[in-house]
Ligand SMILES: Nc1ncnc2c1ncn2[C@@H]1O[C@H](COP(=O)(O)OP(=O)(O)OP(=O)(O)O)[C@@H](O)[C@H]1O
């Protein structure tokens with residue numbers, strides 16, 4: 001899936017029709033533009049110096065003998081006509097190429113997005129969202145610039161140089177050879193500077209990335225920063241990042257300016273040498289003054305394509321680096337893609353969940369889960385308890401396949417998840433996250449995530465989640481916006497919204513990861529009472545600290561440092577002197593009973 005220039009070229013060739021037409025137009029444009037600089041200077045010889053030749057003889061043949069002004073006007077109109085035609089053709093040419101380049105960058109963006117949708121969570125967590133955003137914003141744009149402008153201009157530039165080269169050879173082959181042979185040196189010399197420029201561009205992009213990362217984090221955590229009274233420090237950090245951008249920018253602008261101007265100087269030097277050589281050829285050879293003036297004109301015509309080719313080099317180097325960065329995204333590990341061989345959820349209300357000898361590590365180094373065995377029977381209510389950091393959330397995330405196991409298996413109704421497919425698994429096993437995230441959108445959207453679901457069902461879910469009164473009190477009802485990350489809601493309301501989201505999905509198996517931790521004991525009781533019917537036939541895993549919540553479970557697993565230290569029914573475990581009863585002891589205050 002990696003992108004290379006070869007692959008991009010293949011993509012370009014998919015737009016055969018546009019590509020062929022654009023190239024034919026490029027050839028026409030060059031054919032039209034090449035004779036233009038020749039016409040007026042020819043009049044110097046044929047009209048001013050009174051040596052009738054090619055132009056005047058042809059005009060005489062076609063429309064009869066003219067006065068000097070007649071020849072001048074006719075040639076002027078011919079030149080203007082050719083130049084206008086050239087303008088029209090290049091506009092059309094650029095338009096066709098922009099269609100191709102926009103289509104290709106659209107495809108790159110699409111491929112990047114679908115890669116993100118498949119990326120493994122672990123990999124995603126290891127790079128910042130700022131880095132990914134700058135790939136989409138800066139890198140794709142760099143590639144787009146290269147494709148849109150450069151490729152189209154490269155063809156016209158090369159053709160122009162060839163066209164002008166032929167005309168120069170026809171005018172005076174010795175002089176032409178001199179010009180054509182010396183000119184490439186200018187290009188090659190300037191090329192050396194292009195490499196340096198792209199290095200500074202890369203440095204500049206790095207500082208941008210780091211600024212974006214720091215900026216978005218500061219903005220996202222603004223409330224936390226203010227609560228810790230640390231605005232000044234964080235803003236200062238951003239000042240520093242902005243300063244880095246400035247420094248890199250200055251280094252880049254100054255060095256690239258030096259390189260660009262130097263290459264221009266080289267060209268102008270070459271230009272003057274060529275002019276001197278032309279005058280020399282008039283003085284000592286057989287070049288006429290008119291043709292010499294034409295060559296002066298052609299030198300200018302050659303100038304822009306040579307500059308264009310130089311710019312393309314810069315653009316190419318930048319695009320190459322942008323491609324390298326984008327490929328980092330494509331190189332990232334993907335979530336395993338399991339085939340849909342069996343579906344244990346089909347026509348069933350609920351399922352059993354089994355974890356066998358599971359070992360898991362986030363970093364492939366420290367094992368966070370060590371040989372875990374869980375056997376959760378169909379329809380059972382199971383509680384997982386344990387100290388903070390013992391691995392409860394990790395275990396819950398393993399059950400929905402967020403991370404693949406290092407060792408061991410996850411089985412639903414005795415069928416390995418590797419035969420079920422992660423998407424099917426997540427459709428039917430729903431994890432209510434410990435820190436649920438809400439969209440800056442309406443309550444309705446936060447429940448449905450855009451799926452078409454009727455209001456009655458949404459309202460029912462909200463009622464079950466103990467948000468019935470709240471929604472009725474809202475002027476805009478389901479259309480109320482919740483603010484960024486649900487900022488306009490209380491912590492407990494946010495938790496209940498995410499429970500309502502689960503109810504709307506109506507999964508076969510429900511995992512609640514401290515999903516009611518922010519609720520007062522009364523609301524929590526009411527919630528579980530209301531959910532009783534909904535959860536009656538569903539296998540439920542509850543991760544909780546509160547005794548009242550754990551108590552309802554049919555079976556309890558005690559997690560300690562990534563291993564199950566005890567398991568059994570609540571009554572069994574509480575009687576034993578062990579890690580569970582010790583764990584519970586700390587909770588024996590009034591609040592938890
Ligand atoms: N995404 C992650 N990448 C790397 N390490 C992680 C990640 N998430 C958790 N950990 C580590 O795994 C261990 C277990 O974390 P986990 O979130 O599973 O604990 P927990 O039992 O849910 O704790 P709590 O009760 O505080 O929610 C911790 O030591 C934590 O540092």
Ligand SMILES: [Mg+2]
Nearest residue numbers: 392393394434
């Ligand atoms: Mg947790």
